[in-house]
Amino acid sequence: MRDPLCSESYLLETIEFDKEEICERKKKIIVLKDDMEKGIQRYPKDNQSIIYATYRGMFMYNTEILIAKYSLGSHPDEMIEDYLNGIEYLENVGEEKVWYIDLLWMLSLGILLEVDKQDLKRLACVIEKQKKEDALMDFLLKACDIGWNHNTSEYERKNPYAKTAEIIQMALHDKDREKASKRLQQYIEKEWVKGHNDLDFKNAHKEPGYVGLWSFEAAALAKILGLDDSALKDNNHYPYDLAHYKNGMSFDLSWYGVPVEEEAKEEEAIVYGIPNKPELEQIIPAKFHSFVNEVIGDYNTLTDEEFWKKYNLREIWFDVKEYEEDNKAKNMLGTIIVFLLVEKEYILQLDYKEDLVDYIEDIDNYWGKEEVKLISFEVDNDQQYYAYVPKTAAIDSLYEVKLTEVEKIEEV
Known part of the structure; x- marks a missing residue:
């Protein structure tokens, strides 16, 4: 057992259950493909779309198998076949969207398992098709020397993944691997779990269905950059064994340069105004x-x-x-906007168990020199949502979502 917070029996049961679910879905795909050849349509949704969604479901089960096997203590050799199956499923999801973190984990696992570069190219094609614009993925793919030419300074999920840029810069630009190694340790011990507060990583082990949480991307960075990760050997979120599983893969870092911020370019691209609901301009940054x-x-x-x-x-x-x-009553637009602005990292989402004071520094202020206040968005669930808005903002709701000013916790 690599993760002592997991239940061994539950991990074994989960692996078997997921395998059975994948098997059932393979049978379903065979039937659907046969129906397509015969011109049979049994469901409201077209057969091809169902096949794509089924492959996506298979990928999700397969990802859980990979994580559960590693948490259980399986040798990495036992994960390679499952990993390659995951790529196959991804190649067949069509227009279905795949979660960024799952793709990042797959990419990182491919590096740690040292799969063939042709297989990494297959995964790169999936990432390109999914239109993920992410600086961390770009770094990992370019380091693998498989012809990846995309380059962005943006992050699909800024918190915590933008912090990896500091680790990379310390190792490559500053040429201080000791400092980079300590920064890696800080990332794992202080920032990685906290950076997923909206997913409640902190309390995940207390909930049903826990199979472990591993920062595969951190181990991939340590491997590529040659960092000393010995201080993280016993950390139950750092996959130390995978980081040291093999040492035969070569990496190309000759292309690296400190990323230039694209703030000026971004400023030019801003389209001001919300003509569909102008009053929201008071609380939504430009x-x-x-x-x-x-x-x-x-x-x-x-x-x-x-x-x-x-x-x-x-x-x-x-x-x-x-x-x-x-959505029957068509009265969920405010809730949806909140959810989407959490993804954009304007609104901070916290689990109900979390204390705001522990995360106040993670709330970005998009209002420049304007005086701001902290507000909460009263969404009908068990989560907390916060953002800074101008002190002068005078609206008390975002459609059906009530807005409440929060007592000041500390200076912005």
Whole structure:
């Protein structure tokens, strides 16, 4: 057992259950493909779309198998076949959206397992098709020397992954691997779990279904950069054994240069104003005006399924039917905007068990020199949502979501 917080019996049961689920879905795909050849359509959704969604489900089960096996203490050799299966499933998800963290874990695992570079190229094609713009992924893919030419300074998920840039810069630009190694340790011990507060990583081990949580990307960075990770050997979120599983893969870092911020370019791209709901300009930073305006327009014009797909609401409503049921009264636009602005990292989401004071520094202030106040968004669930808005903001709701000023905790 590598993660003492896991239950060995539960891990074994989960692995077997997931294997059975994948097997059942393979049978389902065979039937669906046969139906397509015969021109049979049994479901409201077209057969091909169901096949894509089924492959995505298989990938999710497969990812859980990989994590559970590692937590259980399996030798990395036993994970390679499952890993390659995961790539196959990803190659067949079509237009289905795949969670960024799952793709990052897959990429990092490929590096740690030292799979063939042709297989990493296959994964790179999936990442490209998924249109993920992420500086950490770019670094990992370019380091693998497989012809990846994308380059961005943006992050799909800024917190905590933007902090990895400091580790990379210390190792390559400053040429101080000792300092970079200590920064890696800080990232794992102080920032990684906290950076996933919206997913409640901190308390995940207390909930049913826990199979372990591993920062595979941190181990991949340590491997690529040649960092000393000995201080993390017993950390139950750092996959030390995988970081030292093999040492035969070569990396190309000759291309590296300190990323240049794209703030000026971003400023030029901003489209000001929310004509669909102008009063929201009081609480929505200009950077997000165009996005929020588009969301409002789409909510009022697209079908539920079109909207659910476009904004990848699967992480909130796993099935479109769940979304349609909750949205019957067409009174969820404020809630959806909150969820989407959490993804954009304007709004901070905390689990109900968390204390705001522990995360206050993670709330970004997008209002420049304006005096701001902290507000909470009263969404109908067990989560907490916070953001800074101008002190002068005079609206008390975001559609159906009530806004409440929070007592000042500390200076912004």
